[in-house]
Amino acid sequence: MRLKLCVLILLAAMPVAAHHSFAAEYDRNKPIKLTGTISKFDLTNPHSWIYIDVKEADGKVNTWGFETASLISLFRKGFKKDSLKVGEIVTIEGFLAKDGTHTGNGQRLTLPNGSQVILGTEENPG
Amino acid sequence: MPKRRFGFVVALAAMMASISPAQKTAPRTPDGKPDLQGIWQTKNAAAFDVSEVAEGHEIPYLPEALEREQKGDRVDPIAHCFMPGVPRITYMPFPFQILQRPGKVVFMYEYLHDQRIVPTNPRPHLEGIDLWLGDSVGHWDGDTLVVDVTNLHPKSWLDSARHTHSDALHVVERYTRTGPNTIAYEATIEDPKTYSKPWKISMPLHRVTEPGFELREQECTEGDNGRAIHPPYRPAPRS
Numbered sequence: 001m002r003l004k005l006c007v008l009i010l011l012a013a014m015p016v017a018a019h020h021s022f023a024a025e026y027d028r029n030k031p032i033k034l035t036g037t038i039s040k041f042d043l044t045n046p047h048s049w050i051y052i053d054v055k056e057a058d059g060k061v062n063t064w065g066f067e068t069a070s071l072i073s074l075f076r077k078g079f080k081k082d083s084l085k086v087g088e089i090v091t092i093e094g095f096l097a098k099d100g101t102h103t104g105n106g107q108r109l110t111l112p113n114g115s116q117v118i119l120g121t122e123e124n125p126g
Numbered sequence: 127m128p129k130r131r132f133g134f135v136v137a138l139a140a141m142m143a144s145i146s147p148a149q150k151t152a153p154r155t156p157d158g159k160p161d162l163q164g165i166w167q168t169k170n171a172a173a174f175d176v177s178e179v180a181e182g183h184e185i186p187y188l189p190e191a192l193e194r195e196q197k198g199d200r201v202d203p204i205a206h207c208f209m210p211g212v213p214r215i216t217y218m219p220f221p222f223q224i225l226q227r228p229g230k231v232v233f234m235y236e237y238l239h240d241q242r243i244v245p246t247n248p249r250p251h252l253e254g255i256d257l258w259l260g261d262s263v264g265h266w267d268g269d270t271l272v273v274d275v276t277n278l279h280p281k282s283w284l285d286s287a288r289h290t291h292s293d294a295l296h297v298v299e300r301y302t303r304t305g306p307n308t309i310a311y312e313a314t315i316e317d318p319k320t321y322s323k324p325w326k327i328s329m330p331l332h333r334v335t336e337p338g339f340e341l342r343e344q345e346c347t348e349g350d351n352g353r354a355i356h357p358p359y360r361p362a363p364r365s
Contacts, residue, residue: 043256072255075252075254079254080253080254080255081254081255081256082254083254
């Protein structure tokens with residue numbers, strides 16, 4: 001029992017080892033999945049950002065920003081600089097920010113052709 | 127003379143005969159490669175204006191590239207602490223150390239603690255990524271280390287004078303030991319989206335001979351007066 005608890009604590013602590021604390025900014029209990037049009041992406045370090053325009057239920061369009069792993073981490077998971085195109089409709093899965101803004105931590109992106117781009121991993125979101 | 131020893135002497139004589147005079151003088155690493163190890167630094171103003179060290183002091187710009195440059199960012203990326211790119215990292219006015227291991231040459235730059243670990247066995251360049259220091263692949267051409275550099279980030283500049291390039295930049299560097307305290311450095315710069323033809327820069331690298339000299343921390347923090355050190359300016363054209 002005690003060992004199990006230790007393992008759980010260890011797992012919970014893992015994201016803290018990333019560049020900055022996932023837990024401080026994002027809510028692991030609030031997974032989100034949004035579809036929208038890519039308006040911009042910044043392949044920057046230590047984290048990259050992808051912005052999509054999402055049409056909400058009330059018809060309003062909001063720009064959502066998703067933080068991803070660093071550029072070289074994305075590259076090692078198969079990402080190329082031409083993997084994304086502004087204007088493309090994509091689906092991003094990730095976790096909602098705690099601050100209530102239209103921001104999330106991106107985990108996975110699905111392109112129009114169905115292929116997926118890994119943006120981060122739950123264990124090490126970057 | 128026992129037969130075995132005679133054989134050894136013959137082999138040694140044959141080996142010595144095959145060594146050219148240049149190879150005799152150039153220091154070697156244990157694996158027989160030219161020894162470029164040491165702490166080196168340039169002594170010129172190329173970091174401010176690279177045309178100072180360009181052949182004919184000319185950079186063969188395409189008209190459309192000049193136009194792009196005029197519309198582009200006017201703040202030197204290094205003022206934001208971005209890495210300087212290649213070849214600019216070589217002529218930043220800070221020392222750098224070369225270390226060699228079999229199959230690789232390591233460049234450790236004091237400036238921003240940048241490093242380049244250059245494999246000297248052939249491998250293809252990376253595809254689909256722009257990196258601030260690019261992707262370097264080396265090989266030995268006789269006594270010269272040749273480093274082929276691609277994947278350079280299009281936002282980097284070649285100097286503070288806003289000489290720019292595109293993501294098609296291809297730099298071929300040549301390092302040749304010319305004496306105990308000198309390396310001849312040459313870089314051929316080609317970018318069909320920016321220049322009408324390849325152009326070349328050359329300069330000596332000087333060994334830092336101060337006893338006990340070591341690389342130290344050379345940090346850059348955004349907003350830390352970077353612009354004061356490297357003002358964005360373009361000198362008047364030469365008449």
